[in-house]
Amino acid sequence: MAKTVMDLARGPKYVLPGSAACPGCGAQIALKWVLKILGGRAVFVIPACCTSVIQGPYPKSAFKFPVYNMAFAAAASTASGMARALRAMGEEDVHVVAWAGDGGTYDIGLQALSGAAERNEDMIYICYDNEAYMNTGIQRSGATPPKAWTKTTPTGKAEMKKNMALIVAAHGVPYVATASIGYPADFLKKLEKAKQMRGFRYIQIFAPCPTGWNFPVDKTVEIAKLAVDTYVWPLFEVEHGKLKITVKPRRRPLKDYVSLQKRFRHLTDADIEELERAFLSRWEALERLEAQGTIFL
Amino acid sequence: MIQRQAERGKWDIITGNHAVAHAARLARVKVVPAYPITPQTTIVEYIADFIERGEMDAEYIRVESEHSAMAAAIGAAAVGARTFTATASQGLLLMHEVLHWAVGSRLPIGMAVVNRAVGPPWSIHVDHQDAVSQRDTGWMIQFVSSNQEALDTVLMMYKVAERPDVLLPFMVCLDGFVLSHTFQPVHIPDQADVDAFLPEYRPPHWAMDPDRPITYGNLVMPEREYMEMRWSIHEAMLRAKEAIREVAGEFKRAFGRYHGDLLWEYETEDADILVVATGTLASEAEEAVDLLRSGGKGVGLVKVRSYRPFPGEEIARLAEGRKAIVVLDRSLSFGQAGPLATDIRAALFTAGVSTPVVGFVTGLGGRDITYEDIAEIVKIAEERVKEGRVRPVEWYKLRR
Numbered sequence: 007m008a009k010t011v012m013d014l015a016r017g018p019k020y021v022l023p024g025s026a027a028c029p030g031c032g033a034q035i036a037l038k039w040v041l042k043i044l045g046g047r048a049v050f051v052i053p054a055c056c057t058s059v060i061q062g063p064y065p066k067s068a069f070k071f072p073v074y075n076m077a078f079a080a081a082a083s084t085a086s087g088m089a090r091a092l093r094a095m096g097e098e099d100v101h102v103v104a105w106a107g108d109g110g111t112y113d114i115g116l117q118a119l120s121g122a123a124e125r126n127e128d129m130i131y132i133c134y135d136n137e138a139y140m141n142t143g144i145q146r147s148g149a150t151p152p153k154a155w156t157k158t159t160p161t162g163k164a165e166m167k168k169n170m171a172l173i174v175a176a177h178g179v180p181y182v183a184t185a186s187i188g189y190p191a192d193f194l195k196k197l198e199k200a201k202q203m204r205g206f207r208y209i210q211i212f213a214p215c216p217t218g219w220n221f222p223v224d225k226t227v228e229i230a231k232l233a234v235d236t237y238v239w240p241l242f243e244v245e246h247g248k249l250k251i252t253v254k255p256r257r258r259p260l261k262d263y264v265s266l267q268k269r270f271r272h273l274t275d276a277d278i279e280e281l282e283r284a285f286l287s288r289w290e291a292l293e294r295l296e297a298q299g300t301i302f303l
Numbered sequence: 304m305i306q307r308q309a310e311r312g313k314w315d316i317i318t319g320n321h322a323v324a325h326a327a328r329l330a331r332v333k334v335v336p337a338y339p340i341t342p343q344t345t346i347v348e349y350i351a352d353f354i355e356r357g358e359m360d361a362e363y364i365r366v367e368s369e370h371s372a373m374a375a376a377i378g379a380a381a382v383g384a385r386t387f388t389a390t391a392s393q394g395l396l397l398m399h400e401v402l403h404w405a406v407g408s409r410l411p412i413g414m415a416v417v418n419r420a421v422g423p424p425w426s427i428h429v430d431h432q433d434a435v436s437q438r439d440t441g442w443m444i445q446f447v448s449s450n451q452e453a454l455d456t457v458l459m460m461y462k463v464a465e466r467p468d469v470l471l472p473f474m475v476c477l478d479g480f481v482l483s484h485t486f487q488p489v490h491i492p493d494q495a496d497v498d499a500f501l502p503e504y505r506p507p508h509w510a511m512d513p514d515r516p517i518t519y520g521n522l523v524m525p526e527r528e529y530m531e532m533r534w535s536i537h538e539a540m541l542r543a544k545e546a547i548r549e550v551a552g553e554f555k556r557a558f559g560r561y562h563g564d565l566l567w568e569y570e571t572e573d574a575d576i577l578v579v580a581t582g583t584l585a586s587e588a589e590e591a592v593d594l595l596r597s598g599g600k601g602v603g604l605v606k607v608r609s610y611r612p613f614p615g616e617e618i619a620r621l622a623e624g625r626k627a628i629v630v631l632d633r634s635l636s637f638g639q640a641g642p643l644a645t646d647i648r649a650a651l652f653t654a655g656v657s658t659p660v661v662g663f664v665t666g667l668g669g670r671d672i673t674y675e676d677i678a679e680i681v682k683i684a685e686e687r688v689k690e691g692r693v694r695p696v697e698w699y700k701l702r703r
Contacts, residue, residue, distance in 0.1 A: 046513055049511040063521060063523065072513055074519050074520065075518070083370070084377055088381060090379060095333065118374065120367065125364070
């Protein structure tokens, strides 16, 4: 990658000031980077999610790129239609991006996503994962981590979080990656790689939410970094079926991560230990998958 | 000219679904998202064949549901491609959310709906509940009565839908099995003639384009233009009445065929009683009119081709001074009445026309209704009017 993070920061802006994002919004930080890498040469489908609001109300928009707002379940299917129509019309240099939250990806949009992945539609699907239905006011989703408080899990979520990136990778698509705004160089490298490829590419970016997770608005990037360092959000990619863990941090105690967020404030030390074991097991499973070579065809 | 064009195409004996597939090919649609459902299935099979044999140049998206089929059609239309899909029954119901979305976005998507009953219990046979349940989405909805009319109406559909003064999606409805799987002689026009009639689509409004970035469909607050946008859809729908008339005229000049515009009238001029029906119930009613007239009854037929926009004023004008209007509905608004009868009563009341409207709900789930049945229905209607006992709903061929 020729560009540095600072070069990109100085370049043209596509997410303009004056958006309706909450202060410290992780999703908006991620979106800015995506547009920088794609240089604005993209058409976006945005299903119901925080970004439906972040762009700002009609007749204004904080987004200087084409956006089609779509119904909740239909990000990947709508993007499929766009990608095929562009091909039919001979448009070669325009990326089609589906930009969806975790609800629109892990839950209501999963069927359309699976169909588009299976058909290897030519799009970049980006899930910004803020681990709950934040736009509707903090309700649990398939992406909410275990024990986390939300308004529909007032005593903490009982279930694990879906292994969404691996679910997508199991379709045998060309490229799947997890990313974090806490590790921008890794994120940008993955975006750059996805941009150069064709077919179905999936990036799942960790998007801390100060409003829903209840942490100070200046801690967004720090929390994103801590999620990686505590093995809550492993950074890996699956390229043509081969899994690679792209960042292998020295593991920090989970307490460093959960203690910053009030959604976890009801956790006992035993809860934290149990969670730590769960995340560590997932990390070890990833290491085994990495060691296996090609895992998905 | 018309003679030459009729010679230029070719005649074939084909099903309604095959006719629809030919029409999609001739319309040079660029994107076809397809999901199979009985009795629509052969439409998307024929189109797959056309594409894979190189007879049709279109992107074919084998989607995983009808919701995705319509969403993909919306995506394709949002970047400016002419788009076609087809469905039936449960598939159309699954699309419902995104049918609204296509209208709100003013995307002139074309669709064939092969009318089929709605479950449960499972029924694959003809019934209009599927299409009628989409009445208030803002789609133009047109029913056809023959395979030729199906082919021709799909071609006219794009011409109407893509007009800058309309820009609304359009569904052409053909009766499951009765048309979809029944062979009839059909004239398949020549490609060059269709190209002359239906030029390439270029979106006259916005399209998703990085060189002209716009944000489409973001949040609208109550005091901004949400209500005005809804109003503009209604206005476009009203303009579509004129567009449908004009395009039917253009089609007649180009191809020599005319199936009516919003309505098709048969023997109405001196009729005391008008039968109003849609789809193949209307073609059956045409036979019933002949039968009744041979027995000396002054009966005529008004076939409603365009269900939305609804030709209420036109029907009210036709109804004025008649003894009775007999409406056949192959669907039902539970707890109210037949939807077509309800619309017609409203139209007549609004126009100050007091002709009694006798509404029959019949033929649900594919129950066979013959021309003799319709003749019987007319007799029952006459009795009701004579006795002054017109009720909201008359059931015909109901066993209880």
